[in-house]
Amino acid sequence: MSHADLVVVANRLPVDRDDEGGWRPSPGGLVAALEPVMRHADGAWVGWPGQPDLHVDEFDFSGMHLVPVGLSEHEVADYYEGFSNGTIWPLYHDVIAAPRYRRDWWNAYVEVNQRFADAAARAAAPNATVWVQDYQLQLVPQLVRAQRPDVTIGYFHHIPFPAYGLFSQLPWRRQVLEGLLGADVIGFQRTADASNFARAVHRQLRYETRASGIRVRNEDGTQRLALAKAFPISIDAAAYVELAQRDDIRRRAAEIRAELGNPEKIFLGVDRLDYTKGIRHRMEAIGELFDEGRLSVERATLVQVASPSRERVDAYAQLRDEIEQVVGRINGTHDTMEHTAIRYLHQAFPREEMVALYLAADVMLVTALRDGMNLVAKEYVASRTDNQGVLVLSEFAGAADELSTAIRVNPHDIEGMKDAIMDAVEMPPTEQRKRMRKLRHRVQEHDVVAWSRGFLTALARSRKANAS
Numbered sequence: 154m155s156h157a158d159l160v161v162v163a164n165r166l167p168v169d170r171d172d173e174g175g176w177r178p179s180p181g182g183l184v185a186a187l188e189p190v191m192r193h194a195d196g197a198w199v200g201w202p203g204q205p206d207l208h209v210d211e212f213d214f215s216g217m218h219l220v221p222v223g224l225s226e227h228e229v230a231d232y233y234e235g236f237s238n239g240t241i242w243p244l245y246h247d248v249i250a251a252p253r254y255r256r257d258w259w260n261a262y263v264e265v266n267q268r269f270a271d272a273a274a275r276a277a278a279p280n281a282t283v284w285v286q287d288y289q290l291q292l293v294p295q296l297v298r299a300q301r302p303d304v305t306i307g308y309f310h311h312i313p314f315p316a317y318g319l320f321s322q323l324p325w326r327r328q329v330l331e332g333l334l335g336a337d338v339i340g341f342q343r344t345a346d347a348s349n350f351a352r353a354v355h356r357q358l359r360y361e362t363r364a365s366g367i368r369v370r371n372e373d374g375t376q377r378l379a380l381a382k383a384f385p386i387s388i389d390a391a392a393y394v395e396l397a398q399r400d401d402i403r404r405r406a407a408e409i410r411a412e413l414g415n416p417e418k419i420f421l422g423v424d425r426l427d428y429t430k431g432i433r434h435r436m437e438a439i440g441e442l443f444d445e446g447r448l449s450v451e452r453a454t455l456v457q458v459a460s461p462s463r464e465r466v467d468a469y470a471q472l473r474d475e476i477e478q479v480v481g482r483i484n485g486t487h488d489t490m491e492h493t494a495i496r497y498l499h500q501a502f503p504r505e506e507m508v509a510l511y512l513a514a515d516v517m518l519v520t521a522l523r524d525g526m527n528l529v530a531k532e533y534v535a536s537r538t539d540n541q542g543v544l545v546l547s548e549f550a551g552a553a554d555e556l557s558t559a560i561r562v563n564p565h566d567i568e569g570m571k572d573a574i575m576d577a578v579e580m581p582p583t584e585q586r587k588r589m590r591k592l593r594h595r596v597q598e599h600d601v602v603a604w605s606r607g608f609l610t611a612l613a614r615s616r617k618a619n620a621s
């Protein structure tokens with residue numbers, strides 16, 4: 154099969170295996186964004202089916218051609234858990250956890266990136282567009298270009314790109330930069346990420362970097378321009394609005410409030426259980442507000458959904474222990490027979506239940522220490538069709554660049570965060586409405602369809618510019 158005009162390459166396929174050995178769509182927002190374009194362009198999606206040693210043939214699903222890339226148990230350990238999530242993830246999130254630089258992990262990363270690139274090169278029609286996603290596949294743009302100079306290549310980086318002082322720790326920094334520069338357009342969440350990347354390229358490779366692009370030297374001595382720019386990702390806002398207006402989901406929201414004992418204020422945190430999310434900092438702040446009597450469990454409760462993630466990686470297992478200890482300590486001190494300080498759920502929920510939770514929550518706490526974008530913040534906003542609710546948002550989340558009427562916090566500043574939480578508790582409904590309207594306007598105008606259109610338009614332009 155080699156006739157797809159658009160090939161998306163991502164670590165994961167947009168489907169999960171169900172219990173009967175069939176496939177169901179996975180909940181990610183990227184699929185929703187790309188499905189319409191993919192159908193139109195005879196699209197193919199290259200990705201890992203999510204389980205070790207699962208080798209399946211290519212198949213069609215919901216108007217897309219899916220190309221599974223199998224990973225052995227050992228590759229899952231070294232490429233996915235190792236280099237992707239034990240080296241790059243902590244390094245790119247400002248070393249919140251210590252990155253490990255292991256040569257065997259790097260070797261597996263190179264090998265697996267080559268396999269993804271080969272699959273993409275096979276799937277692409279002549280002059281097709283190949284769109285590579287995220288940090289697990291940073292070498293793929295260059296590896297595809299080496300085989301298929303006819304195709305246009307885009308890369309989108311969903312996580313932060315760190316400052317040069319940190320990035321330069323990476324023993325394979327040049328290879329990674331060269332891998333990414335195989336793309337015609339390299340997209341980032343924030344302008345600051347794009348600048349960090351351009352600076353790293355300038356320092357390491359001495360390429361000329363300008364607003365119009367980075368002047369890349371091809372192997373044959375010719376030159377081309379690669380564009381590094383911010384394209385902040387978004388969500389399928391209309392889908393959240395639709396769910397938020399459904400009677401059964403509104404009833405469920407009321408039921409959640411009742412089940413929690415109808416407290417005056419419900420705080421909500423929704424995260425993958427990840428050390429970048431600032432879950433412990435948020436709990437410390439809430440815990441101290443209870444300690445000081447500024448909040449009481451009769452009147453307020455925090456619901457924390459922490460969905461299981463990357464559980465075999467050490468830092469994640471450690472984090473879980475730490476968080477559960479904090480929850481135990483705070484609840485042990487403050488709970489009564491009827492009320493709880495923190496309702497902690499180490500579980501994943503369907504989107505319907507998430508929207509009911511968003512509707513039930515008076516205050517949404519997004520306190521990431523570092524986050525590429527944070528789509529939960531956007532989901533909360535999109536769901537609040539009643540224009541009520543307060544978003545407390547970390548300045549270290551990409552979403553802070555766009556969601557300017559949220560209450561902004563520095564999650565490292567516990568006192569500041571406590572005051573911000575109390576401001577949220579005390580905010581009058583008129584002020585909530587004023588702020589929420591602006592937030593909603595931004596998310597609805599700039600949804601995920603606008604995002605993918607913006608990126609693909611820039612990609613088409615860059616191809617034209619380089620051809621002329």
Ligand code: G6P
Nearest residue numbers: 164165287288311312462463525
């Ligand atoms: C982040 C990354 C994605 C990744 C997701 C879930 O959002 O940017 O690339 O797919 O986390 O993590 P997982 O390791 O389960 O794919």
